[in-house]
Amino acid sequence: MDLRELFFISLGAAVVVYYGVKLLLFSRMLFPKMWFPVSKxxxxxxxxxxxxxxxxxxxxxxxxxxxxxxxxxxxxxxxxxxxxxxxxxxxxxxxxxxxxxxxxxxxxxxxxxxxxxxxxxxxxxxxxxxxxxxxxxxxxxxxxxxxxxxxxxxxxxxxxxxxxxxxxxxxxxxxxxxxxxxxxxxxxxxxxxxxxxxxxxxxxxxxxxxxxxxxxxxxxxxxxxxxxxxxxxxxxxxxxxxxxxxxxxxxxxxxxxxxxxxxxxxxxxxxxxxxxxxxxxPLKILHAESMLHKLQDYVKKKLTQKASISASRATFENVL
Missing domain, CATH: 3.40.50.720 (NAD(P)-binding Rossmann-like Domain)
Structure with a gap:
């Protein structure tokens, strides 16, 4: 085994260990009561x-x-x-x-x-x-x-x-x-x-x-x-x-x-x-003009829908 092979094997092992530890740490978040208990x-x-x-x-x-x-x-x-x-x-x-x-x-x-x-x-x-x-x-x-x-x-x-x-x-x-x-x-x-x-x-x-x-x-x-x-x-x-x-x-x-x-x-x-x-x-995607316009349109649409529902409820209550 030459030095190049040894380097890549060591690098691969380090990557596996790194992401294995990350996965283990993340898995704790699935069971907070077990890993991070808080007494009464x-x-x-x-x-x-x-x-x-x-x-x-x-x-x-x-x-x-x-x-x-x-x-x-x-x-x-x-x-x-x-x-x-x-x-x-x-x-x-x-x-x-x-x-x-x-x-x-x-x-x-x-x-x-x-x-x-x-x-x-x-x-x-x-x-x-x-x-x-x-x-x-x-x-x-x-x-x-x-x-x-x-x-x-x-x-x-x-x-x-x-x-x-x-x-x-x-x-x-x-x-x-x-x-x-x-x-x-x-x-x-x-x-x-x-x-x-x-x-x-x-x-x-x-x-x-x-x-x-x-x-x-x-x-x-x-x-x-x-x-x-x-x-x-x-x-x-x-x-x-x-x-x-x-x-x-x-x-x-x-x-x-x-x-x-x-x-x-x-x-x-x-x-x-x-x-x-x-x-x-990637931030290039999130910061694209099309994405920003979609965000604005989405929020405006949600607020319009909410205002419309509130107005309809108020009208219904007034009728009753």
């Missing part, structure tokens, strides 16, 4: 309180409910007091846990000293940074965004600054106790450079890199970015559930099974596969 007392062992931003609806509301069901008291934060009060009542009535409401608008400046005062004396074991802003439902080029200067400020304040500031407020207590959980909600669109949602997708890349950097710095605390694809929320125009689109409640229950799976997860096996597929397609 896990969350309450982190601390007495959980804090959830953007908790008035959607994924944030679902996290608040699940954490309360696990025995934690919850602080829910958003800008709509009426909705927050209703959610607080539902959580209290359903779980018997205490709920603290903080009304705040995360797109505004100079709000965090007041938030810090409200949270100062609480033993906070879990932080869920969920609040986020999508500039436009309909995909559009960066310069075509309405009120672009204000939009840039709002997206950075809500999607970037809020997460960093909330970590600054709550992480010191976790570091002192040597335990805690921080979940930062990213998005599947951050998997690749995503035209027509450029500003939003880029802000979610920050969420992921910030989370991964923090996890490397504070290894005693679980810090994880969660990057979902389809979840039926207002931000996603309440897409019909099924296939790859989850209800917020089902997605959160799934995502929490992957809490110990590393510093980033897509939160469900089908979303993990979607993320892999998206990253496997």
């Amino acid at each position: 007392s896990f969350f309450t062992s982190m601390g007495e309180w959980a804090v959830v931003t953007g908790a008035s609806e959607g994924i944030g509301r679902a996290y608040a409910f699940v954490l309360a069901e696990q025995g934690m008291n919850v602080v829910i934060m958003s800008r709509t007091k009426v909705t927050l009060d209703q959610v607080a009542k539902e959580i209290g009535d359903t779980t018997g846990q205490r709920v603290k409401v903080i009304v705040t608008d995360f797109i505004k400046e100079n709000i965090f000293s007041e938030i810090e005062d409200e949270l100062r004396d609480l033993n906070i074991g879990v932080l869920v940074n969920n609040v986020g802003l999508l500039p436009s439902f309909i995909p559009c080029k960066f310069l075509d965004c309405a009120e672009l200067d204000q939009t840039i400020t709002k997206v950075i304040n809500c999607n970037v600054k809020t997460m960093a500031k909330m970590c600054k407020i709550i992480l010191p207590g976790m570091e002192k106790r040597g335990k805690g959980v921080i979940v930062n909600i990213s998005s599947g669109v951050a998997s690749i450079p995503f035209p027509l949602y450029t500003l939003y997708a880029a802000s979610k890349v920050f969420v992921e890199r910030f989370s991964q950097g923090l996890q490397a710095e504070y290894k005693g605390i679980i810090i994880q970015a969660v990057a979902p694809f389809g979840v039926s929320t207002r931000m996603a125009a309440y897409q019909q559930t099924g296939g790859v689109t989850f209800s917020p409640e089902d997605f959160v229950k799934s995502a929490l099974q992957y809490l110990r799976a590393g510093d980033k997860t897509h939160g469900s096996i089908c979303h993990i596969v979607l993320g892999w597929l998206l990253q496997s397609i």
Whole structure:
């Protein structure tokens, strides 16, 4: 056997081993309860309180409910007091846990000293940074965004600054106790450079890199970015559930099974596969003008259909 044959045999063996290990690691995602178990007392062992931003609806509301069901008291934060009060009542009535409401608008400046005062004396074991802003439902080029200067400020304040500031407020207590959980909600669109949602997708890349950097710095605390694809929320125009689109409640229950799976997860096996597929397609194809036009047309069509269904229902109810 000459050196050339030995080289290619060694190279082939290395490739087989590499992809074998990758396949083994991926197979763990099929059985999260076995590979990444979380005990019933896990969350309450982190601390007495959980804090959830953007908790008035959607994924944030679902996290608040699940954490309360696990025995934690919850602080829910958003800008709509009426909705927050209703959610607080539902959580209290359903779980018997205490709920603290903080009304705040995360797109505004100079709000965090007041938030810090409200949270100062609480033993906070879990932080869920969920609040986020999508500039436009309909995909559009960066310069075509309405009120672009204000939009840039709002997206950075809500999607970037809020997460960093909330970590600054709550992480010191976790570091002192040597335990805690921080979940930062990213998005599947951050998997690749995503035209027509450029500003939003880029802000979610920050969420992921910030989370991964923090996890490397504070290894005693679980810090994880969660990057979902389809979840039926207002931000996603309440897409019909099924296939790859989850209800917020089902997605959160799934995502929490992957809490110990590393510093980033897509939160469900089908979303993990979607993320892999998206990253496997050449960007030349994804960024082609025809693909971008199809994306715009698809979203516009879905929104038109939804508006038509809503109008039909309203007419029917008025007739009744």
